[in-house]
Amino acid sequence: xLTGVIRPVIVSKSKLISAETQLEDGLLEAIRLAKAxxxxxxxxxxxxxxxxxxxxxxxxTGNVKSFKKNIAEKKISLVLVDGTLTAIQQRNLEKxxxxxxxxxxxxxxxxxxxxxxxxxxxxxxxLAHLMYQRxxxxxxxxxxxxxxxxxxxxxxxxxxxxxxxxxxxxxxINQIKKALVKVVKTxxxxxxxxxxxxxPTVALVGYTNSGKSSIFNRLTGADTLVKDMLFATLDTKMxxxxxxxxxxxxxxxxxxxxxxxxxxxxxxxKATLEEVTTADLILHVRDMSSFSFKEQGKAVESVLKNLxxxxxxxxxxxxxxKADKLSESECGTLNFAAITNEKQKVTVxxxxxxxxxxxxxxxxxxxxxxxxxxxxxVSFKKSKSRSWLFENDLIIREEVALxxxxxxxxxxxxxxxxxFSSSV
Numbered sequence: 001x002l003t004g005v006i007r008p009v010i011v012s013k014s015k016l017i018s019a020e021t022q023l024e025d026g027l028l029e030a031i032r033l034a035k036a037x038x039x040x041x042x043x044x045x046x047x048x049x050x051x052x053x054x055x056x057x058x059x060x061t062g063n064v065k066s067f068k069k070n071i072a073e074k075k076i077s078l079v080l081v082d083g084t085l086t087a088i089q090q091r092n093l094e095k096x097x098x099x100x101x102x103x104x105x106x107x108x109x110x111x112x113x114x115x116x117x118x119x120x121x122x123x124x125x126x127l128a129h130l131m132y133q134r135x136x137x138x139x140x141x142x143x144x145x146x147x148x149x150x151x152x153x154x155x156x157x158x159x160x161x162x163x164x165x166x167x168x169x170x171x172x173i174n175q176i177k178k179a180l181v182k183v184v185k186t187x188x189x190x191x192x193x194x195x196x197x198x199x200p201t202v203a204l205v206g207y208t209n210s211g212k213s214s215i216f217n218r219l220t221g222a223d224t225l226v227k228d229m230l231f232a233t234l235d236t237k238m239x240x241x242x243x244x245x246x247x248x249x250x251x252x253x254x255x256x257x258x259x260x261x262x263x264x265x266x267x268x269x270k271a272t273l274e275e276v277t278t279a280d281l282i283l284h285v286r287d288m289s290s291f292s293f294k295e296q297g298k299a300v301e302s303v304l305k306n307l308x309x310x311x312x313x314x315x316x317x318x319x320x321x322k323a324d325k326l327s328e329s330e331c332g333t334l335n336f337a338a339i340t341n342e343k344q345k346v347t348v349x350x351x352x353x354x355x356x357x358x359x360x361x362x363x364x365x366x367x368x369x370x371x372x373x374x375x376x377x378v379s380f381k382k383s384k385s386r387s388w389l390f391e392n393d394l395i396i397r398e399e400v401a402l403x404x405x406x407x408x409x410x411x412x413x414x415x416x417x418x419x420f421s422s423s424v
Contacts, residue, residue, distance in 0.1 A: 004044035007082040025291040030082035043074045058089045087136040127176045128264040201250045203276045206285030207296040208256030211321040214350035216253040259299040282316045289325035317344045324349040379404035
C-alpha cells in the first residue's frame with residue numbers, strides 16, 4: 001500500500017512554532033505509526049503549517065490542490081493526516097483526492113485492531129472502533145441518506161440508512177459491553193486472588209516504543225515480543241521476579257501510551273489499564289534518546305491522570321532507557337547509579353544490560369518497607385482473613401476476644417494494605 005503522511009501544525013502570531021527538530025521528530029513518529037500498519041510504503045511525507053484549519057477541508061485550497069497532484073502522480077492509495085479531522089473534512093478530502101484518508105485517531109484504531117491478540121483486546125478495540133464510527137455517521141457519507149421502505153402495518157417513509165447503521169452499531173456496542181463485563185469480572189477475580197499473595201506488584205508504563213517489553217524481558221527472563229515498532233504489543237503480560245534479597249514481586253507489562261491517545265481507547269482499555277491503578281509501584285520507562293523526551297513524559301503523565309493516578313499519589317520510578325543510543329561524551333555525563341531524591345530515577349540500557357543492577361537495587365529499596373507491629377481485630381466470621389495472616393507468617397501472637405480474635409501482627413505497609421483492601 002503506497003501511503004502519504006501529512007503532519008499539520010497550527011501556528012499563530014501569539015504562538016511560537018516548535019523547534020525544527022521537534023517538528024521532524026513528530027513527523028517521524030507519524031511515519032512510524034503509518035509503518036505499523038501491514039504492507040505500508042510511505043511515498044510522501046510533509047509538515048504543513050496552518051494559521052487555522054479550513055472548516056470543509058482542514059487544509060487551504062492551495063495545499064489541497066498541490067497534494068492532489070502529488071497523490072495522483074505517486075498513485076497513493078492512503079493518506080494519513082497526523083491530526084484530528086471532522087467527518088465532513090475527511091469526506092471532502094477523500095472526494096477531492098480520490099483516495100482513502102485517515103486521521104490520527106483512525107490510524108491508531110487501525111493499528112490496535114491489527115495488533116490485539118487476546119479476546120479481551122479484540123473486544124476493547126472493536127468497541128473503540130464502533131464508538132468512533134458512530135460519532136462520524138452524521139452527514140458523513142452520501143449513501144447514508146438513502147431511505148428504506150416502511151415495515152409492518154404502519155408503513156410510512158421508512159428509515160434512512162444512517163438510522164439503520166446507527167441501530168446496528170448500537171446493538172453491537174451493547175453486545176461487546178456485556179461481553180466485557182464478564183471479562184472485567186474475571187480480571188477482578190484474578191486480581192483478588194493475587195492480593196491474597198503477599199507479593200507487591202510493579203507495573204511498567206511508558207510511551208510506545210520506549211523499551212518497556214525489553215526491560216520486562218531483561219528483568220524477568222520472559223520472551224515477550226520486542227520490535228522496533230510502535231504498539232508492537234498490546235496485551236498485558238505478567239511474570240514473577242525474585243530480587244537478590246529473596247523478595248518476590250509480580251511485574252506487568254502494559255500497552256504503550258502516545259500523545260493525543262484517543263480517549264475512546266483509554267476508555268476501552270480501562271479494564272486492562274486497571275493493572276496500573278492497583279500496582280504497588282510504577283516504573284515509568286522513558287526513551288532518553290528521543291528529541292521529544294519531555295513531551296513524551298507529559299503525555300504518559302496525562303494518560304495516568306485520566307486513569308485516576310495523580311502525580312505523586314503513587315510511588316513511581318523513572319527508568320531512563322536506551323542509554324546505548326547516546327554518544328560516548330553524552331554517556332560520560334550520566335550517572336547510572338540509582339537516585340533516591342524527590343523523584344526516583346535510574347538510567348539503563350535494555351539492549352546492553354547496563355544499569356539493571358541499580359534498577360533491581362532501587363526496586364528492593366522502594367518495596368522493602370520496614371515491618372511495623374500492630375494490633376488488629378478479626379471476627380470469628382472472617383476465618384479466611386485469619387488463615388491468610390497465618391499462611392504469610394505475619395502473626396506474633398493472638399488472644400481470643402468477644403466475637404473474634406485480638407491479633408498482634410508484624411507486617412509491611414504493602415502487606416497491611418493488601419489485607420485491608422482484599423476480600424479475604
